[in-house]
Amino acid sequence: MSQRKPYVGGNWKMNTNRTTSADLARGVVDGLRDAAHVDVAVFPPFPYLLAVRAILRDRSSSIKLGAQDVYPKPDGAFTGEVSTEMLKDCGVEVVLCGHSERRHVLGESDAHVNAKLRAVLDAGLEAILCVGETLDERNNGHTDPVNQRQVRGGLADVTGDQISRVTIAYEPVWAIGTGKTATPADAQAVHANIRKLIAGMFGQDAAERIRIMYGGSVKPSNAADLFLSPDIDGGLIGGASLKVGEFVPIVRAAASKYTTP
Ligand code: PGA
Numbered sequence: 001m002s003q004r005k006p007y008v009g010g011n012w013k014m015n016t017n018r019t020t021s022a023d024l025a026r027g028v029v030d031g032l033r034d035a036a037h038v039d040v041a042v043f044p045p046f047p048y049l050l051a052v053r054a055i056l057r058d059r060s061s062s063i064k065l066g067a068q069d070v071y072p073k074p075d076g077a078f079t080g081e082v083s084t085e086m087l088k089d090c091g092v093e094v095v096l097c098g099h100s101e102r103r104h105v106l107g108e109s110d111a112h113v114n115a116k117l118r119a120v121l122d123a124g125l126e127a128i129l130c131v132g133e134t135l136d137e138r139n140n141g142h143t144d145p146v147n148q149r150q151v152r153g154g155l156a157d158v159t160g161d162q163i164s165r166v167t168i169a170y171e172p173v174w175a176i177g178t179g180k181t182a183t184p185a186d187a188q189a190v191h192a193n194i195r196k197l198i199a200g201m202f203g204q205d206a207a208e209r210i211r212i213m214y215g216g217s218v219k220p221s222n223a224a225d226l227f228l229s230p231d232i233d234g235g236l237i238g239g240a241s242l243k244v245g246e247f248v249p250i251v252r253a254a255a256s257k258y259t260t261p
Pocket of ligand 1: 011171175176177178179215216217218236237238239240
């Protein structure tokens with residue numbers, strides 16, 4: 001049993017439309033109305049943030065509104081980008097930083113991810129720092145060095161106070177959207193090493209408190225086994241977060257791990 005409250009995020013990526021994002025939000029809120037002992041966030045595409053916020057508010061839901069990305073500058077001539085203040089204005093509470101699709105498809109560096117994460121924390125928001133190795137990196141024995149580099153780089157200059165608003169999501173790139181999931185033992189080993197690294201950077205107390213989610217083809221059929229691992233504190237869910245009938249059981253599987261401290 002864990003002392004850390006499990007946390008599950010639904011990353012909708014570039015999916016849904018005006019109708020289906022609202023249907024999905026209503027379905028998730030209604031499906032999790034009685035769910036306790038778990039934090040939940042949904043990450044709709046930018047154009048649907050306000051509509052999803054209205055649904056969460058109308059139903060007095062504790063589900064957090066999340067954004068999939070942000071630009072680190074406060075305002076100005078950055079065509080197409082969105083600032084932390086704009087996100088706050090739309091009711092966003094938590095922002096993904098360094099998702100593997102942004103690193104590998106959009107070419108974001110550790111330094112850029114760090115700038116985003118610090119902007120998010122400086123704005124008083126929560127951040128989820130995503131890290132993970134590619135299949136080549138894993139096959140070449142570089143899993144831990146890559147994840148350590150991304151954690152160190154992503155958290156550079158983060159203060160001891162700010163780390164309490166950070167969650168880490170370990171998402172092996174080869175497991176995202178592929179149907180391949182890390183075994184609970186493989187994921188646990190990486191999570192434990194990340195927690196050790198956090199202890200070295202921020203102290204033992206911060207390491208024991210920080211939540212480390214697993215992401216990559218999490219489904220209702222594998223969620224419970226993954227979440228049983230001591231250092232896996234929930235999940236960041238892509239494909240399965242688009243279906244109420246899959247996301248809700250995944251959240252419930254995470255919730256069942258928690259015991260009130
Ligand atoms: P997936 O995506 O669950 O579709 O593998 C996870 C993620 O990218 O956050």
